[in-house]
Amino acid sequence: MKDLLRTVFSIRQQRRAPPAGPVPPVGAFIIRKDVKMAVNQPIPRDLWNWMVLSGWRTIPVKKDRRKSMELPAGALLELISAHPTERDMVHARILPQAREQRA
16 A cells, blocks of 8 residues: 555655675675676675775675676676776676576
């Protein structure tokens, strides 16, 4: 009932992004809006700080049922090996490579 009232009166509130948290371990997934990336390499702390500022967060639940597009496996390695001044360019280049995830 509350959900219906919020929809009818357009009083929904935009949720804030979850806090950054620690560097995700290898094997975890991180997400930015509707794009998901597997952490298959250890992420350096300075890169994680940059990724947090770019909108990346760890997925807060174990079983994530949100629809998302997944980046190829080498995307994180490209970001890790990029020079800090080139990260924005590499990030802009890899985001369009995301493909729809099959459930």
